[in-house]
Amino acid sequence: MRHDILYLNAELSPAEQRAVQRRVAAGELLRVRAGIATPLPEAEWPALFRREKARVLAALVPDAVVAFRSAFDGMAGSTVYLAAGYRRVVELPGLRVSISEGPGPVDGDTKIQGRQLYYPSRERMLLDAMAPPPRDNDPAYPRNISAEELEERLISICDSRGEQAFLELRDRVKVVGGLLKTPKTRLEEMDRLMGAILGTRPDRKMATTQGTGRARGYDAPRMDLFHKLVQVLKVEELPRFADVAGTVPATTNFAFLESYFSNFIEGTEFEIGEARAIALEGRISALRPKDSHDIKGVFDQARDPAWRARSITAIKTFEETLRERHALMMAARPEVLPGEFKVTRNVAGNTTFVEPRLAVGTLREAGLLMHDIDAGLPRALLAMFIISEVHPFNDGNGRLARLVMNSELSAAGEARIIVPTLYREQYLDCLRELTRAARTEPYLGAMTNIQRWTAAFSYEDLDVTIDLMTRCNAFEKSLIKHQLLWPDAVDDDRESQPDNAAAPGG
Known part of the structure; x- marks a missing residue:
């Protein structure tokens, strides 16, 4: 106890209290009010009482x-x-x-x-x-606390602790309410509010946009983000590049490279020759059978005419199409529940994706936005970001997002997009910027640049394409040591490239 700056009778013995009284009488201490004294000048009392708040109270x-x-x-x-x-x-x-x-x-x-x-x-x-x-x-x-503040606090508790803990909290509120003799009407209203946040009381009127979304089963802040992207995509004039691999064998060769790089982004790394044998010859690695099927799963949908140009808006509903694609792509990994939406929260770095209970509702709400923008690149970029942001499955979300994006491009006769290994960080960074700061420019810039780079290659001869991509540093990992180069700037007779040889964003 800091008796040297604040003296509280409640903390002192009778003898100590008498000693304080004598010091007040002698002018050594100042009396603030009955039972409280201090040697500090009056100007310092407000700061003292705020600092010693718990002691005083x-x-x-x-x-x-x-x-x-x-x-x-x-x-x-x-x-x-x-x-x-x-x-x-x-x-x-x-x-x-x-x-x-x-x-x-x-x-x-x-x-x-x-x-x-x-x-x-x-x-x-x-x-x-x-x-x-x-x-x-x-x-x-x-x-008093406003309805908006209370709603936001309850949603924060639910999101940070999880729905099971929130359910347990809901039950404990009733118990504590009984101990406090809380009015029945207040307990019932709290129960309805917590139920709405859990999605079991969609009829309950909510005070916030986020609360309304929760009650109706979707992630309102994510929908705000999707709406912002749609607004930009409606007015932004994006470049359009025609499909450069629309016929065999270019379609097959492109599908292999698309699968190879898409899997590499997610950490499924194979030597290019081994991956080629897996996709084109069906040689499943005995040591890595599931990783091999990951290569095949993306490759098959990227090549198969039934899936290659299958637009989301043309069949069934958004979430049903995603289930079907995911089930096919992840068929060799039963542990991730192919085709079944996630039941546990998924996190990447500092990003927490849409809560499991809100995933389907968010996909349904977001799927309606697909009709609001032009087919081709605008719709493709929206679809990819929606899937990436919702992360509806336990695994395979990034690969699925890129497959759906490319299907939208093929459906419109536009060039599909490959994200080479050296472009991985730019690709992930632009997604983070959109997720965390709602900045659309990095996303649109990065994706249009890499589409242009992808469309600059010919895919008729796979050996030639792989060799050219190698010389463009597509398979490299270090952005410190390498730049992503344009294919028409690569010269076999030169070991270095001029500054303008680097691909935009590379």
């Missing part, structure tokens, strides 16, 4: 419970709301204490700093947050 209102907005905001601000057995407002330098009648500590409330001051359980805090404001609500720091 425990001394003035023992066994009180932090309540309402103070609990919701973590005791921020210069006003503190407490629940105790009486009503009172105590004005201190830099600190206003508003005491309301209410139950003392119950099971789940915890002591603050081991003192006789309690912080409410999460369940009690939520029930307090739903309480109506009093007549004497402080306009400067109102004790």
Whole structure:
């Protein structure tokens, strides 16, 4: 205890209290109010009381419970709301204490700093947050929490802790509500609100866009992001490149390279010759059979006429088409549940994708946007980003997103896109920029550049194409050591390239 700067009678023995009184009388200490003294000058009292908030509150209102907005905001601000057995407002330098009648500590409330001051359980805090404001609500720091704030907090709890934990919290709220004798109407309203966030009460009117989406089964912030991309795609004049591999054998050769690079992005790495034997000759590696089937799974859909140019908007519904494609692509990996939407959250780095419960609803909402923009590259880029952002399956989402993108391009007679190994980081970075900062420019720039690069090759002779891509550094990994080069800038007689030989974005 720092008795040298703040003296609280509640913390002192009778002898110590008398000693403090003598020092106040002698002018060594200043009396702030009954039971509180300090040697500090009056100008420093507000900062002192804010800093020693827990000590002061425990001394003035023992066994009180932090309540309402103070609990919701973590005791921020210069006003503190407490629940105790009486009503009172105590004005201190830099600190206003508003005491309301209410139950003392119950099971789940915890002591603050081991003192006789309690912080409410999460369940009690939520029930307090739903309480109506009093007549004497402080306009400067109102004790009540808005419907929007409460909804956002509940969604945050659900997303951070998971739906099972949220269900358990919902049950505990009812138990704590009984201990606190919370009005039945408030308990029922909280139950309906939590049910809406879990998607079981779609009829419940919500206060926020995100809450409305949750109640109806889709991710509203993601839909806002998709809408922004659609708005840009409607007005942006993107370059269009005709299909350069529309006939055999170019179609087959392109499908192999598309599969090879698409799998490499996801960490399925093979030597190019071994991958070629897997895709074109069906030689499944005895040591890596599942990885081999990953190569085959993408290759088959990229080559098969039934899938190569199959537009999402022309068949069934968005999510049903994705299920079918995924089931075929991942057939050799039963452990990832081919064709079944995810049941657990998936994360990549700092990005958490759409919650499992919201995946199908988000796909359905987003699928409607596919009709709003032109076929070809605009629709292809939207489809790829939707699938990448929702991440609807346990595995294979990136490969599926690129397959669907390329199918949209082929359906419009436009050049498919290969993302070479050396372009992997630019590709992933532009997706992150769109996901985290809603920046569409890097995404559109990177994808149009790499489509142009892809369309600059001929795919009639696979050996020639592989050799040329090798000299363009397509198979390299290090952006520090290499640049992605244009095929028409590569010269066999030169070991280095001029600065303008580098592909845009490479």
